[in-house]
Amino acid sequence: MRFPATSIALLTAALTGCTALPNAGPDPRAVETQAAVKVTSAKSKAVGIDYALVDLNKAVLNFVAETKATSLAGGFGGGRGGPPSLPLGVGDVVQVAVFESQAGGLFIPADAGSRPGNYVSLPQQTIERDGTISVPYAGRVRAAGRPVEQIQSEIEDLLANRAIEPQVLITKISSRSAQVAVLGDVRSPAKIELTEAGERVLDVISEAGGLSAPGAETYVTLQRSGRSGTIQYDHLVATPVENIYVAPGDTILVDRERRTYLAFGASGLNGRFDFEDSDLTLGEALGKAGGLLDSRADPAQVLLYRVVGKEFLSKLGVDVSRFTTATVPVIFRANLRDPAAFFAVQKFPMQDKDILYVSNSDSVELIKFLDVVNSVTSTASGVTSDAVSTRDAVRDLTR
Known part of the structure; x- marks a missing residue:
């Protein structure tokens, strides 16, 4: 059945000007005309993003x-060579032992005789906020930021004129300054105490219980001295050079990104x-x-x-x-x-x-249009005249 030009014109007017067709929401024209303020793009209504x-x-x-792939080794280094040194720091608990070559000296009484282990262990102490520890007859000695061997040597020099060939041994009981925080999507977030053996990124994640999320969706971020670097966990595992040594004060953030x-x-x-x-x-x-x-x-x-x-x-x-x-x-x-x-x-x-x-497909769009045309041009009485069909449809839609 062919549609006269007048019928097509009336049909088009009905379809474009009527709001009686099925709709799941407000009419677009009503949305635009009732807006208090309109912020629109160009006349073409294009978004304006070049692609x-x-x-x-x-x-x-x-x-x-x-x-x-992002890199930790490239930003921080530490993938090769030995582990970083761990000097003493504020908050560390240490114990100082002083050995003398024979009894009758400053720390070993005369009646003790000459025996193996002529030494005295001083009480455990925490390195103070000013970074010092106290040693009898040697006074306060700066300890924070210095290696143990250097502090031992200084105390020996300070006691040399009073003790008999003094030898000093400092034992680190616990370390508060050489710790790494492991947070995020691990099973047991915690502060991990570092040792002189050296711990790498995967070591401290393991000590925190390992991942609680799929490795393919997990990213590891290392924060150090105001800098940060992020790497995908699977890439970290597959690339040993990226598994760098951690340093005191580092923060490891393990984050799942779905x-x-x-x-x-x-x-x-x-x-x-x-x-x-x-x-x-x-x-x-x-x-x-x-x-x-x-x-x-x-x-x-x-x-x-x-x-x-x-x-x-x-x-x-x-x-x-x-x-x-x-x-x-x-x-x-x-x-x-x-x-x-x-x-x-x-x-x-x-x-x-x-x-x-x-x-x-184009055929689907055509079928959509023909379905609308068919719903408009069909009438309950089955009138076959194009003009009558269009007139009835327009009348029904505009009631």
Whole structure:
């Protein structure tokens, strides 16, 4: 059945000017006209974000898998060589023992005789806020920030004129200054006391009970002296040079960042999906979202939205001079009508916060329009005249 021009004009007016069609919310025109203040974009109503459209092919796969992994060793060092020294510090508890070569000296009474272990152990003491400890007949000795051997030598010199060939031994009972705080998604957050053996990042995480979240979604941040560096946990485990020594006063933050992506359009399921404890490819992400709907999807228009570094597009030979920022919004398009594209989507890695959109086919959009046309031009009485049908439809819709 053909529609006269007058009927089409009336139909168009009815469809564009009527608010009686089914709607799940307020009419868009009402939203705009009733707003007290309107902040709108350009006349074209465009968002105004420049983006690049990249078709998924073999050349793209050569570069898309390249990711810049963050580094701890590069920012802090400490991955090679020995562990850091642990000088005494404020709050440490120490015990000082003084040995003399024979009895009758300053600390060993004369009646003790010559015996192995002519020594006296002084009471345990905490290094004061001023960084000193007290030794009888030697006075207050600065200890904080100095290695044990240096302090022992100074006390021996101070006692040399009173004791008989004094030898001093300082034992660290507990260390408050050489500790590392491990916080976040570990089973037992705690302050870990460091030893002269040297502890690395994974050592202190292990002492805190290990991870309480999947390693693939966990990031480790090291804070030291106002600086910080972050690394993905799995990369830390797989790269021994990144497992650097920790130092007194460090803070280790273990943080889980749930990796998710969004799926919209003509996929079997719409919504937010978790990567869970594994990496995903584009093909796996499509499968997780229910695949493509045969009745709606256009296989040639599978779109992935992502923000990438400008250097990525430069490697593809794209002129990026019009983009003023270091990152560029990119839409990757996969044409699944091409059989080879199924191999490509299985190699294309998904990233956290990607947006996957499956477009409707043109035939679906046409069917939508024809459904509306049919609902307007059909009448209960079955009148076949085009003019009468259109008139009745307009009358019904405008009541």
